């Protein structure tokens with residue numbers, strides 16, 4: 001990707017201090033999604049490193065993860081698998097819990113969403129502590145799939161999320 005486009009993408013991410021609570025600098029990607037030139041560039045760039053990786057499923061977690069995972073799945077000619085918070089999926093599920101600052105949260109996936117041996121790409125907007133991505137990886141592995149890659153729009157390297165991803169290959173378009 002041209003430097004000039006990457007700069008425009010970075011400039012279209014809006015910083016919101018103290019959202020959703022004091023001390024968090026929220027990376028708001030809505031201006032980027034709303035830009036007809038930049039959004040497809042983001043999708044192509046997040047898919048590109050995994051084009052020849054044999055990916056058959058792309059996993060996205062609610063809710064901003066869905067917005068990126070769906071077009072990336074189409075770009076890679078792979079299926080889309082939505083991961084949801086506990087209690088939202090209608091069919092039989094498997095679940096994985098992860099630690100939040102206070103307490104835990106649980107993500108779920110349909111038990112037939114991934115077949116054993118499938119190669120899976122995990123997608124989200126922001127990699128912070130890595131808890132969400134690690135729980136998604138656990139879901140893939142519980143179903144016998146292989147989480148070969150993780151594609152993030154934004155990585156916050158100071159929070160060391162990468163360390164929770166084991167041998168999955170991480171690509172992040174922007175780092176702050």
Ligand code: AMP
Nearest residue numbers: 025026027125126127128129130131132
């Ligand atoms: P974590 O599990 O700590 O890696 O957090 C990742 C999840 O929380 C992602 O689904 C993000 O959408 C969200 N998130 C974490 N930190 C931020 C941030 N600074 N700005 C926007 N979203 C964030």
